[in-house]
Amino acid sequence: MDVNDYTAQVFSGTGSIFILVLYILYAVALWKVFSKAGYPGILALIPIVNVIFLVKVAGMSGWFSLLYLIPIVNIVFAIIVAFKEGANFGKGGVFSFFLLWIFPFIGHFIIGFDSSRYRQV
Template sequence: MLVVFAFAAVFLVAMWKIFTKAGQPGWASLVPIYNIIVLLKIVGKPTWWLVLFFIPLVNAIVGFIVYAGLAKAFGKGIGFALGLIFLSPIFFLLLAFGDAEYVGGDAYTPSAGPQPMRRAA
């Protein structure tokens, strides 16, 4: 039981730090349901997606999508998203205390490489 509380405390500390990195209040990570609303805001998903978290099986799929969006919002790729999904305690700590910076929700698209130079008129 003590181990479960330790994991929960580490997760809450990591979420607090992730929320503050994204420009949201850290205390929001402690409030049930509201923390999901703020997380949806961070990843750029509509608030009505909260309803999807209450539908069995759909909630797992939506959770994966939100975790992938969280990785993307901090400029990370699909490998990091898979880490968030399958090794959450480690990757949430990496996201919270690593050098990842918030770049935005769904509006972020990684660069497709060098862009052609335009001629000056």
């Protein structure tokens, strides 16, 4: 067995399952966030649609999600979305920067399961 074959077998099985588990956990967090914002939670399961509705939760048009396709602009836009989303849930700038932009997995779980309410700012 070649080393490349072994590496491919290890990462295809274990890595795929790990990525799938992380995606399911993140979808659960987004489901709760979307439900709080008044959108159907099931939209969190669909890969591209969840980004569109995350932009809508931030209070912008879903068409702005196309900005994620432009290099450099996508980083700036992601920060803007994080700050606007945090403001809509009553969170401050530090929370938005660190937990919605740098660590969105944790931030969306906090927003989804805490007592904050969605209000369009």
